[in-house]
Amino acid sequence: MFATPVYAATAESGAEHGGALFTLFGLEVNSVTTTTWGLMLIFVVVGFLATRKLERIPTRRLQVGLEMLLETLINFFADIMGSREKAKRYIPLIGTFFVFILMCNYSGLLPGAGHIPGLQAPTSTWSVTAAFAIVVFFATHYYGVKEHGWRYFKHFAEPVFILLPLNIIGEFTKPLSLSLRLFGNIFGEEMVVAGIFSIIPLIVPVPLQFLSLLLGFIQALVFSLLASVYIATATAEHS
Amino acid sequence: MSFSVSDMIFAIINFLVLLAILNKFLFKPLLKTMDARQAEIKQDLDAAAEANAAAQKTQEEYLQQMEQAKVEARQIIEKATKIGEKTKEELIIQAREESAQMTEKAREMIRLEKEEALNQLRDEVSSLVVLAAGKVIDETLDQKAHKKLVHKCIAEVGDAS
Numbered sequence: 001m002f003a004t005p006v007y008a009a010t011a012e013s014g015a016e017h018g019g020a021l022f023t024l025f026g027l028e029v030n031s032v033t034t035t036t037w038g039l040m041l042i043f044v045v046v047g048f049l050a051t052r053k054l055e056r057i058p059t060r061r062l063q064v065g066l067e068m069l070l071e072t073l074i075n076f077f078a079d080i081m082g083s084r085e086k087a088k089r090y091i092p093l094i095g096t097f098f099v100f101i102l103m104c105n106y107s108g109l110l111p112g113a114g115h116i117p118g119l120q121a122p123t124s125t126w127s128v129t130a131a132f133a134i135v136v137f138f139a140t141h142y143y144g145v146k147e148h149g150w151r152y153f154k155h156f157a158e159p160v161f162i163l164l165p166l167n168i169i170g171e172f173t174k175p176l177s178l179s180l181r182l183f184g185n186i187f188g189e190e191m192v193v194a195g196i197f198s199i200i201p202l203i204v205p206v207p208l209q210f211l212s213l214l215l216g217f218i219q220a221l222v223f224s225l226l227a228s229v230y231i232a233t234a235t236a237e238h239s
Numbered sequence: 240m241s242f243s244v245s246d247m248i249f250a251i252i253n254f255l256v257l258l259a260i261l262n263k264f265l266f267k268p269l270l271k272t273m274d275a276r277q278a279e280i281k282q283d284l285d286a287a288a289e290a291n292a293a294a295q296k297t298q299e300e301y302l303q304q305m306e307q308a309k310v311e312a313r314q315i316i317e318k319a320t321k322i323g324e325k326t327k328e329e330l331i332i333q334a335r336e337e338s339a340q341m342t343e344k345a346r347e348m349i350r351l352e353k354e355e356a357l358n359q360l361r362d363e364v365s366s367l368v369v370l371a372a373g374k375v376i377d378e379t380l381d382q383k384a385h386k387k388l389v390h391k392c393i394a395e396v397g398d399a400s
Contacts (some may be wrong), residue, residue, distance in 0.1 A: 135254055
């Protein structure tokens with residue numbers, strides 16, 4: 001894709017930009033995977049630094065900042081999921097989704113992202129967003145079964161049995177829409193930025209980059225919000 | 240748009256690994272710290288409220304005791320004043336009685352003394368009179384008979400006066 005000098009060529013290739021960098025356990029390692037690893041490293045380092053010396057009365061900015069972020073996320077998801085306890089229980093999964101997808105989206109804004117080998121926004125490929133959606137799919141039903149036992153699956157045949165196929169289709173549509181929405185938005189946004197950049201590379205892309213910041217945030221929020229709604233629905237008390 | 244199964248598998252593994260690491264090293268300790276802090280603050284606030292209530296109760300008790308003590312003190316003072324007054328009156332009465340008795344006694348003693356003195360004087364006078372009369376008439380009379388005579392005479396004079 002970006003092998004061609006014109007950035008607009010991105011539109012044709014997308015995911016396999018630059019092709020496989022190398023193979024690991026027989027699997028191709030692409031730029032999106034290496035970018036993910038880089039982000040993971042940053043997360044692990046930040047997480048380690050933040051919780052190395054946790055204080056009851058925090059004085060370090062890192063701890064204060066992360067606590068504020070966590071508190072904000074818990075409050076936000078508590079409103080959606082119905083209770084603070086529930087939000088707290090699922091915040092590791094949902095919170096990781098939010099910050100990780102946010103950083104994945106923002107990694108596409110780094111200079112050279114999508115152009116240099118080894119750096120590409122992971123969420124700009126359907127492979128990665130589909131992976132996230134699959135995790136959400138399994139997590140949702142895992143928590144549903146954990147909460148209600150096997151009778152959790154009974155509610156797919158409710159209120160009338162004839163709705164069973166529709167409900168099942170609905171369940172599989174959820175991850176599909178979840179992954180395609182995220183992928184489509186981030187990919188599309190990158191295409192637009194790349195396209196504008198190829199036409200007028202100076203100044204004009206700057207407002208678009210700001211728009212990308214906003215879009216990346218909204219998409220991360222939407223993804224984690226929908227994930228929380230799915231989990232809340234699956235674990236809700238059925239009357 | 241193409242779909243890479245490798246990317247997807249890596250993404251799933253990567254996400255799960257990241258989730259496990261963040262859960263263990265970020266979310267759990269952070270949530271634990273926050274919960275512990277919240278519990279501590281709640282405990283402290285509860286303890287403060289309890290202490291406040293206890294202090295208020297103590298203050299009320301104290302004030303009540305103060306009030307009671309004031310009332311008691313007033314009662315004690317009143318009682319003491321009454322007793323004092325009574326004692327004073329009693330003492331005055333007693334003193335009056337005693338002084339009256341003493342006066343009476345003194346008068347009695349004066350009277351007795353006077354009587355005795357008078358008697359002695361009578362004796363002396365009668366002896367002197369007898370002596371003087373003897374010398375005058377140069378005749379020694381029977382002293383006893385004369386004394387009797389003189390006494391009689393003085394008694395008559397005394398009665399007359």
